[in-house]
Amino acid sequence: MTATMPALPTPGPAPTRPVAAALDLVKVYGSDKTRVVALDHVTVEFGRGTFTAIMGPSGSGKSTLMHCLAGLDRITAGRVFLGDHELNALSDKELTRVRRDRVGFVFQAFNLLPTLTARQNIVLPLDLAGRKPDPTHFDQVVASLGLGDRLDHRPSELSGGQQQRVAIARALITKPDVIFADEPTGALDSKNGLALLAYLQACVRDLGQTIIMVTHDAKAAAHADRALVLFDGRIVDDIGRPSVESVNAALARLDA
Ligand SMILES: Nc1ncnc2c1ncn2[C@@H]1O[C@H](COP(=O)(O)OP(=O)(O)OP(=O)(O)O)[C@@H](O)[C@H]1O
Numbered sequence: 341m342t343a344t345m346p347a348l349p350t351p352g353p354a355p356t357r358p359v360a361a362a363l364d365l366v367k368v369y370g371s372d373k374t375r376v377v378a379l380d381h382v383t384v385e386f387g388r389g390t391f392t393a394i395m396g397p398s399g400s401g402k403s404t405l406m407h408c409l410a411g412l413d414r415i416t417a418g419r420v421f422l423g424d425h426e427l428n429a430l431s432d433k434e435l436t437r438v439r440r441d442r443v444g445f446v447f448q449a450f451n452l453l454p455t456l457t458a459r460q461n462i463v464l465p466l467d468l469a470g471r472k473p474d475p476t477h478f479d480q481v482v483a484s485l486g487l488g489d490r491l492d493h494r495p496s497e498l499s500g501g502q503q504q505r506v507a508i509a510r511a512l513i514t515k516p517d518v519i520f521a522d523e524p525t526g527a528l529d530s531k532n533g534l535a536l537l538a539y540l541q542a543c544v545r546d547l548g549q550t551i552i553m554v555t556h557d558a559k560a561a562a563h564a565d566r567a568l569v570l571f572d573g574r575i576v577d578d579i580g581r582p583s584v585e586s587v588n589a590a591l592a593r594l595d596a
Pocket residue numbers: 369370376377378396397398399400401402403404405
């Protein structure tokens with residue numbers, strides 16, 4: 341089932357056609373005494389080919405927002421759009437297919453399958469969908485990540501930085517509408533972390549990829565085009581061209 345994405349007011353500079361959006365999104369966990377409002381009427385849109393960081397204190401709703409936008413979690417109220425789909429209107433089966441075909445994921449723990457080679461891990465989402473990789477795209481992704489001579493290695497034979505690059509190649513291989521990255525540099529040293537962030541920026545700039553990244557790290561957020569700050573399930577700041585200073589100042593205001 342598809343639906344037209346409504347026009348939403350866009351804060352920040354240079355709006356592009358949105359590829360993901362939440363409209364009056366509410367997510368409640370539990371009931372009665374255990375009831376938690378994790379997202380409290382969130383409205384936001386993400387332009388195609390943009391790189392957004394989601395920040396905020398622990399428990400502010402960052403992961404919940406990412407999971408709802410990615411179709412990993414069902415919403416309580418409101419609407420969520422991804423590509424041509426209104427996720428809340430899809431059956432579980434349709435949602436699984438959209439997630440598999442239209443979304444890429446990169447996690448802090450690289451989540452590679454240990455018994456598969458790098459090559460097999462990269463093409464796994466296509467295998468699961470019964471699709472063959474486009475050889476040109478495969479070669480481009482592998483070359484741009486410098487993985488050409490590592491394709492027959494298993495994850496245990498790769499460094500942390502190389503494993504995370506395999507995870508990014510796996511996320512890129514389906515040409516997804518959005519890549520969701522959850523603390524992608526969390527398990528890397530600062531040199532590998534910076535290299536990874538530079539690569540994510542290049543994916544946005546050169547491939548027009550859309551990336552939404554949850555992070556606690558102001559330095560990581562400063563690599564994005566935009567930083568959203570969440571607090572108590574609401575978006576309280578929306579910073580265009582974030583710097584370490586502007587992000588830290590926004591977080592400091594939360595304590596004031
Ligand atoms: N499955 C769940 N069941 C019940 N409550 C949940 C569940 N998942 C999240 N919550 C609650 O929802 C709120 C938002 O959680 P969320 O994980 O989205 O925050 P976060 O900003 O990602 O936090 P962190 O930075 O610590 O990862 C929190 O109060 C959390 O305890």
